[in-house]
Amino acid sequence: xxxxxxxxxxxxxxxxxxxxxxxxxxxxxxxxxxxxxxxxxxxxxxxxxxxxxxxxxxxxxxxxxxxxxxxxxxxxxxxxxxxxxxxxxxxxxxxxxxxxxxxxxxxxxxxxxxxxxxxxxxxxxxxxxxxxxxxxxxxxxxxxxxxxxxxxxxxxxxxxxxxxxxxxxxxxxxxxxxxxxxxxxxxxxxxxxxxxxxxxxxxxxxxxxxxxxxxxxxxxxxxxxxxxxxxxxxxxxxxxxxxxxxxxxxxxxxxxxxxxxxxxxxxxxxxxxxxxxxxxxxxxxxxxxxxxxxxxxxxxxxxxxxxxxxxxxxxxxxxxxxxxxxxxxxxxxxxxxxxxxxxxxxxxxxxxxxxxxxxxxxxxxxxxxxxxxxxxxxxxxxxxxxxxxxxxxxxxxxxxxxxxxxxxxxxxxxxxxxxxxxxxxxxxxxxxxxxx
Numbered sequence: 001x002x003x004x005x006x007x008x009x010x011x012x013x014x015x016x017x018x019x020x021x022x023x024x025x026x027x028x029x030x031x032x033x034x035x036x037x038x039x040x041x042x043x044x045x046x047x048x049x050x051x052x053x054x055x056x057x058x059x060x061x062x063x064x065x066x067x068x069x070x071x072x073x074x075x076x077x078x079x080x081x082x083x084x085x086x087x088x089x090x091x092x093x094x095x096x097x098x099x100x101x102x103x104x105x106x107x108x109x110x111x112x113x114x115x116x117x118x119x120x121x122x123x124x125x126x127x128x129x130x131x132x133x134x135x136x137x138x139x140x141x142x143x144x145x146x147x148x149x150x151x152x153x154x155x156x157x158x159x160x161x162x163x164x165x166x167x168x169x170x171x172x173x174x175x176x177x178x179x180x181x182x183x184x185x186x187x188x189x190x191x192x193x194x195x196x197x198x199x200x201x202x203x204x205x206x207x208x209x210x211x212x213x214x215x216x217x218x219x220x221x222x223x224x225x226x227x228x229x230x231x232x233x234x235x236x237x238x239x240x241x242x243x244x245x246x247x248x249x250x251x252x253x254x255x256x257x258x259x260x261x262x263x264x265x266x267x268x269x270x271x272x273x274x275x276x277x278x279x280x281x282x283x284x285x286x287x288x289x290x291x292x293x294x295x296x297x298x299x300x301x302x303x304x305x306x307x308x309x310x311x312x313x314x315x316x317x318x319x320x321x322x323x324x325x326x327x328x329x330x331x332x333x334x335x336x337x338x339x340x341x342x343x344x345x346x347x348x349x350x351x352x353x354x355x356x357x358x359x360x361x362x363x364x365x366x367x368x369x370x371x372x373x374x375x376x377x378x379x380x381x382x383x384x385x386x387x388x389x390x391x392x393x394x395x396x397x398x399x400x401x402x403x404x405x406x407x408x409x410x411x412x413x414x415x416x417x418x419x420x421x422x423x424x425x426x427x428x429x430x431x432x433x434x435x436x
Contacts, residue, residue: 003057017043095148098124102149166372171381180210187420217408266409269429274411276427287362305371311352316361364434374428377409
């Protein structure tokens with residue numbers, strides 16, 4: 001079977017296995033029947049074999065692509081056939097495709113757009129895109145951005161103080177991630193269990209409590225309009241197209257990871273069923289945070305991730321946090337260096353980070369205790385050049401530049417976790433209810 005057929009077979013087997021588990025759950029059975037168990041074991045065995053076949057097929061496809069001969073272009077000039085290097089992509093020969101800056105590239109795109117005054121296609125544009133035009137989604141008015149400039153925007157996005165460094169993020173070459181997850185705990189009724197046994201006693205197996213999960217990668221774009229004067233001003237355009245666009249992309253990614261509703265965008269943890277919300281104290285005044293709020297929030301975070309947690313707060317709450325006492329003991333402390341490098345400090349030993357995404361004092365979300373590794377994100381990378389990298393478009397009627405990327409995500413947990421002992425559920429994400 002070819003790679004496509006192998007992947008389809010893998011998808012079909014996983015669907016069949018899921019159906020067997022769903023049937024047992026629907027019929028309130030604690031285990032599969034003997035016939036179902038035999039079929040499930042056969043599915044697992046075939047999936048293991050398929051994984052190896054898919055890996056081999058993907059490696060072969062990669063080697064085939066690497067050995068394809070490309071006409072190397074540097075600075076818009078075709079290299080002689082004798083200088084063509086087999087197995088070397090044009091972007092590795094000149095990652096800028098002959099352009100000195102993204103601003104210079106932008107001006108070339110403007111002049112090379114249909115209907116532009118002084119219309120002329122710069123030969124270097126064809127070095128960025130082997131076919132000259134980016135055609136994904138029916139678009140015929142854009143050029144693929146040279147690799148160095150595509151990477152630059154991601155470098156600037158990642159350079160921001162954002163959630164991307166802390167969440168569990170992976171690259172993918174697909175627009176949809178379909179997999180099976182197991183969010184059970186060692187003490188739950190279902191899932192993998194360890195057991196004791198007597199000498200020679202038969203061992204009874206346990207299995208993962210797998211649930212299907214599908215994550216769609218949605219498009220995020222940043223469009224920047226530019227006047228003719230700005231387009232001709234390379235330094236200002238450079239800043240507009242890289243630093244400012246990266247700031248805007250970073251802000252929206254963070255805000256969506258926190259508050260996304262899952263409709264045409266990723267599902268944020270704040271609006272997900274996985275979040276734990278702690279109620280205010282009886283008689284608590286509006287727009288206040290008291291020590292008991294913080295104590296209860298701390299008790300509701302999953303203990304496995306407590307060493308990774310941080311408090312995310314609106315700066316409006318700091319006057320109350322910095323003077324908060326539990327008995328005679330302050331629960332907020334500055335860093336070891338003192339107030340000189342504070343200003344966040346520590347609350348119950350965990351770092352406090354200011355965030356403009358947090359709500360104002362008194363609203364739900366003004367203070368949150370988060371283990372961001374509990375959030376799973378995927379960003380588009382790899383695969384074909386057209387579908388996998390940041391692209392810069394020029395919409396001539398608007399004189400606009402647009403960056404497009406794909407990102408998807410949702411919390412690892414589908415719901416808060418029930419503890420082994422006690423009634424209060426726990427999560428990677430804990431917030432305080434509104435105090436109006």
